Amino acid sequence: MTLPIESVLPELAKAFPAARVVIEAPPGAGKSTQLPLFLLQQGVADDGLIVMLQPRRVAALNIAHYLAKQLGESVGEQVGYTVRGDSKRSKATQLLIITEGVLVRWLQDDPELSGIGTLIFDEFHERNLHSDLSLALVIDALPLRPDLNLLIMSATLPAESLKVWLENYCDKVQVLRSEGRSYPVEYHYRPPSHVTQWLTELPKVVVEAFAVAEKGVLVFLPGVYEIQKVAGELSQRLRPATLILPLHGRIPLQQQRQVLKATDEKRIILATNIAETSLTLDGIDVVVDSGRERRAQYLPQYGLSQLVTQRIAKASATQRAGRAGRQQAGQCFRLWSRSDEHGFAEYAPPDVATQDLSALMLDVLRWGSQVKQLAWFSQPEPGHCAAAIDFLTSTGLLEHGQLTSKARQLELGGSDPRVLLVASAAKQLSEKQQATMACILATIEEPQSSIKSVDLAERTRGHFQQRNQFALWQQRWRYWLNYFG
Incomplete structure (x- = not known):
């Protein structure tokens, strides 16, 4: 079956290498499925791993399984995925579907994104904190990787607005538009x-x-x-x-x-x-x-x-x-x-205009920059930035605008600093108390709607007793057990 996105793929191929492309395509065009397969199968992006970012875990997993099925393979062969706490990839993996928070951690550890040839920001119109932050960091790192292919795909945001903004930081930005595939x-x-x-x-x-x-x-x-x-x-x-x-x-x-x-x-x-x-x-x-x-x-x-x-x-x-x-x-x-x-x-x-920016501020500072120095499609809300600085300063994570040794000891990378502060303090507790704290932290991070008590201790007991039914809760519980261990 021919999908609308296929009409722009030959033009997209001409933009490689060092592609800087904004793709506007409504739902049903095939941008999340046909486009990455085209890059993989046609060898357009043979200069490194193709990484496609998704705003949600379930979307990342679903797309990875769909693409692998199209190739007649299992996930983890040519097509893999990496989300928080779960990954399926191998030496054969050439196309990797990830969530945006994963890219933030990768960038912090390796700003040059060694081994990655193409980045695709899919569903950028969702505009969550990680998507805006990871794109800002990628643009800041582009002088280190002028060969990196950068594709930004959106179903609703006007491509021209993205192009005009991106031209402040990149040369030869192109816009490609595709019709959608939909019935009345x-x-x-x-x-x-x-x-x-x-x-x-x-x-x-x-x-x-x-x-x-x-x-x-x-x-x-x-x-x-x-x-x-x-x-x-x-x-x-x-x-x-x-x-x-x-x-x-x-x-x-x-x-x-x-x-x-x-x-x-x-x-x-x-x-x-x-x-x-x-x-x-x-x-x-x-x-x-x-x-x-x-x-x-x-x-x-x-x-x-x-x-x-x-x-x-x-x-x-x-x-x-x-x-x-x-x-x-x-x-x-x-x-x-x-x-x-x-x-x-x-x-x-x-x-970036409505949410708590404490974790974002920590990541920016860890990057070695300031919020105002990075490239934002929408500037973070100044009042929320000021409140984040006040919070980080009051908790001893920030002093005179610089990260303290206490902050550098925390595991950052997008996690809520409040949770990290509690976990760090819990390292001083007994082994039994740490085991209890692991349950509490997992409950705070992955609360299950079927357990309705407003009492945190009661909710935590309920989560632990039913842990075999709650895969995400159990995953975070084991993470915190290892963190303390």
Whole structure:
């Protein structure tokens, strides 16, 4: 099957070596799958490892398995992956799918990125902290690697804006645009009777959507609480055997990958915005969009982050609706009125404008630079930078703008400095206390939604007792045990 991205691949090949290319391609174009395979199979990027960055772990694993399958191989041969705590690669690996935090650690250890010939920033429009930071560090290191091929791919951000920005730091920047591959999507607007009633009235819309779906329904919800509430309501409204599946970042990666596969049975997937991009969900022809998402909003005056449920941006609404038309004509039910869209922002703000920047600041300082000296597509929020400096100074990690010996003893690379400070202090505890602290730290990092107690000690006991069911929790628990050991 021919994919739209194939029309730009010959032109892309001409940009190598030392390619500086911005690729604008909507969902369904094949940029995450066909493009890296083209580079691999055609020998376009034979000057080193091809590394493609993904913003989410489940996307990295899913794409790696898909690409390996296209080659008739197992993951870890020509195509591998590396995410936090897990890696499958070998001497034969030529294409590696990684998460952006991994690249930050690699850059800190080896700014020249020895052995890597091509970097592909996929789904750059998601704009998480690691994507902006890793790209800023890569651009800063380009004088050391003028031969490095740099590709930035986005489904929604205008390519021209990225090109103009990148030309401040690179020569011969090119833009390539591809059409998407999608079928017509019919829109239905179902605004709630009152803005506060959207969650109460959403199950009724899902039942309506399920009745018209031929294959499956994908429902976008802000978070785990809403997923569980809607799942409970649907189980009462639909026949008992109806397949209702959750999809969010807290369920094990293997379970997430199983949800992505089509079944012969018509199903309902209740998902957070993890399903907006990168992932291909087979067997979906109807989308129900709550129009809401949950984001962390840092409050510098309190030194705390608050989870806020808010309206999505127009770009996200477009991405979500497109899921209904990836494989056939589809339908999208929206829990808002058409007139409400006038108040939607064009794009969601990047994480550097809304989140705690303490970990980012540590990485920048470890890099030997200052925030204002690096190349940012969006400048980090100055107030949040100031708050990060205050926090790092008050905890003894920063003195006169320089990292202290205490900071250099911490394992950095994107981890929350608060967690690292607790772990460092726990090294003075007894072996038994350290074992308990390993459980607590894993619970803080990978909380499981099925354990609802607000008491940390009780939650930690629950996680430990059910550890065989929680792969990510167990992974972090073993990491901290080794850290103390």
